[in-house]
Amino acid sequence: DAGVIQSPRHEVTEMGQEVTLRCKPISGHDYLFWYRQTMMRGLELLIYFNNNVPIDDSGMPEDRFSAKMPNASFSTLKIQPSEPRDSAVYFCASSHGRLTKLFFGSGTQLSVL
Amino acid sequence: GQQVMQIPQYQHVQEGEDFTTYCNSSTTLSNIQWYKQRPGGHPVFLIQLVKSGEVKKQKRLTFQFGEAKKNSSLHITATQTTDVGTYFCAGSGGYNKLIFGAGTRLAVHP
Numbered sequence: 043d044a045g046v047i048q049s050p051r052h053e054v055t056e057m058g059q060e061v062t063l064r065c066k067p068i069s070g071h072d073y074l075f076w077y078r079q080t081m082m083r084g085l086e087l088l089i090y091f092n093n094n095v096p097i098d099d100s101g102m103p104e105d106r107f108s109a110k111m112p113n114a115s116f117s118t119l120k121i122q123p124s125e126p127r128d129s130a131v132y133f134c135a136s137s138h139g140r141l142t143k144l145f146f147g148s149g150t151q152l153s154v155l
Numbered sequence: 156g157q158q159v160m161q162i163p164q165y166q167h168v169q170e171g172e173d174f175t176t177y178c179n180s181s182t183t184l185s186n187i188q189w190y191k192q193r194p195g196g197h198p199v200f201l202i203q204l205v206k207s208g209e210v211k212k213q214k215r216l217t218f219q220f221g222e223a224k225k226n227s228s229l230h231i232t233a234t235q236t237t238d239v240g241t242y243f244c245a246g247s248g249g250y251n252k253l254i255f256g257a258g259t260r261l262a263v264h265p
Contacts, residue, residue: 084255087252087253098251141186141247141253142203143188144190146197
């Protein structure tokens with residue numbers, strides 16, 4: 043298995059632009075998580091899905107952030123409009139079963155100028 | 156809400172010295188997981204502990220889960236340069252989701 047695949051690896055954009063991050067979970071995994079990592083706040087859980095349904099989005103910072111999972115093999119995290127404070131590494135992770143080990147993707151390094 | 160605190164924030168050791176990081180939760184945990192993140196990399200799962208007082212070993216790494224299931228530790232014996240990275244604990248209480256600690260960054264000097 044190729045593992046969790048995220049794209050792009052790096053994204054540099056200007057403030058106000060829309061940013062879309064993509065994730066393909068491991069086949070057969072029924073949970074998908076979006077995390078954000080910064081030096082100041084560490085690893086923060088933004089949202090997670092179970093069987094493509096959003097379960098908990100309490101970590102989504104603002105209405106500017108939205109996430110979708112249209113099918114079992116694809117998820118997106120969108121930021122519109124982006125702001126410099128959104129600069130961070132965004133990780134997608136998937137797991138098989140509830141509260142089991144997470145498999146992380148390589149992350150997307152987002153820089154908003 | 157549930158919080159997972161991890162200490163120390165940083166640890167510098169000479170190669171061959173031991174290293175320990177501690178994780179404490181404000182609430183009782185149903186399980187705890189440990190991850191390692193190499194510089195520039197992504198978190199990689201190391202182990203999961205579920206039972207009160209559980210101790211597990213992986214070569215030079217020893218993981219413990221406290222009797223009250225509110226704390227955990229990771230101990231590395233005789234560190235090597237390959238141990239460099241940030242070690243995270245992640246706990247699950249009553250919220251059905253993993254909350255990560257801030258991590259302990261380990262530097263090993265040869």
